[in-house]
Amino acid sequence: MKQLNTYLCISERDVDLLILEEFIVSDSFSNWFVSTVLGQSIECSTVGAWHSVSDPLFGESDLVYIYKLNSGSSHALLIENKIDAQAQPEQSTRYQQRGLKGIELEHWSSFQTCIIAPRNYLENNAEIYDSEISYEQIVDYFGCQPDARSTYRASFLKEAIEKNRRGYLACxxxxxxxxxxxxxxxxxxxxxxxxxxxxxxxxxxxxxxxxxxxxxxxxxxxxxxxxxxxxxxxxxxxxxxxxxxxxxxxxxxxxxxxxxxxxxxxxxxxxxxxxxxxxxxxxxxxxxxxxxxxxxxxxxxxxx
CATH class of the missing domain: 3.30.1460 (Yope Regulator; Chain: A,)
Structure with a gap:
């Protein structure tokens, strides 16, 4: 058994759910993630986080995270997650359209689109998002935490990075x-x-x-x-x-x-x-x- 890989195969959905859980249970992670997206250190409070949020016209967001700042206003991150799958045509544009629709529906007062992926993927990605966070950055965040749970999450994401490096030849x-x-x-x-x-x-x-x-x-x-x-x-x-x-x-x-x-x-x-x-x-x-x-x-x- 010790010779076997811990994970048979890590999918993008697996990473989605890991990040979703962190948004819901960890204020530290949420503050770090939002601060990284905005490029400045901020403190926020979580309103909610959702997986696979679909719009009948503009398609699906992998993750939506809504948070509040001290001013009391609600803001959203619309997050696309990739390991190795090719982007769909105009995918980032549809993220913008979903964000704008959220403002019209008063779900949030502002939004940012973000893609998370292995660094190698981001370096070759032509789709345009407001911000990019690499899996490697998230691994570094978990690596700075003292608990065994974070160590596990870091190793999990490292395996996803390795999957990207190997390439998914079946596709x-x-x-x-x-x-x-x-x-x-x-x-x-x-x-x-x-x-x-x-x-x-x-x-x-x-x-x-x-x-x-x-x-x-x-x-x-x-x-x-x-x-x-x-x-x-x-x-x-x-x-x-x-x-x-x-x-x-x-x-x-x-x-x-x-x-x-x-x-x-x-x-x-x-x-x-x-x-x-x-x-x-x-x-x-x-x-x-x-x-x-x-x-x-x-x-x-x-x-x-």
Missing amino acids: VSESMTLFAEKYLSFVALNYPELNPEKPKPRAAGHTWIHFYPLIHDSNTRIVHQIYGNKVKIIYLGQADRYYEISDKFGQVQDRKYAVKKSGKSVTVEVNCPDINPLTQNFEDVFEQINEAIALALDLKQRLY
């Missing part, structure tokens, strides 16, 4: 992996200035193609969002540049760009042709791919 889609490999190899050969990401195994829903044209600026990237039919620039953590970016792209006459502020970031997007990489071969949609690449090249020129 790999051969068709999506092959499509992305051909797409990225084509761009690397013919348009190296876009600096495409390296090919890697992909799940069926992993349909975002990333370009990093500014070699020394990974916080500014171009993405072909295949499901969603968009090519976009993502300015991560650059919300203070919203008006500058909006003015810049508002002056473009030949294309219609949509400039959006999302949390602490800004996106600039334009429509592109419909492609289904799971039912269509790369060669079958070569014309549509070239149209998307042309849009990416155009966006690249406007970065400067």
